Amino acid sequence: MKTPKLGLLLLMGCFGLTAGILGQSVGGVAYPEGYRAWTHVKSMIVEKGHPLFELVGGLHHIYANSRAMQGCQANPRVFPEGAVIVFDLLEPVVGNNAVVEGKRKAVIVMERDSRRFAATGNWGYAVFEGDGRRAVEINVNSCYECHKGAANTDFVFSSFRP
16 A cells, blocks of 8 residues: 655644545545536645645645535525535646646545535535545544634635636
């Protein structure tokens, strides 16, 4: 078995790693097949010095399925059942006066389902390791505790800029 990189270990540790499994879903949240064809919500780079660097340092792309886009564009922001938001975390590669995508570190997923995920603000959370789609079982309460800070936007931090 391949040993995960230090950054991924930190990511898993901060999310409250409980176990690792091979597969296409974890905690009832499936790997988001085809998410790169969804609406791109935003990108950012989290660098050293940012409070979340140890957890999610790197190049981020946020994607939303069509249901999630309904919530992104609503005022106030309320997300419908079936909304899925993907946080694609990649290593930034700097060279030739540019920053480009490097190796994928993780795919982090939020799925809206008030029946299955009522205890965590109606959102389920999952982390999938790199390009290998290794599902990592996490303590979703840790995710929820952090996302409570965005309760006024239905527990979603990112906003869509048209």
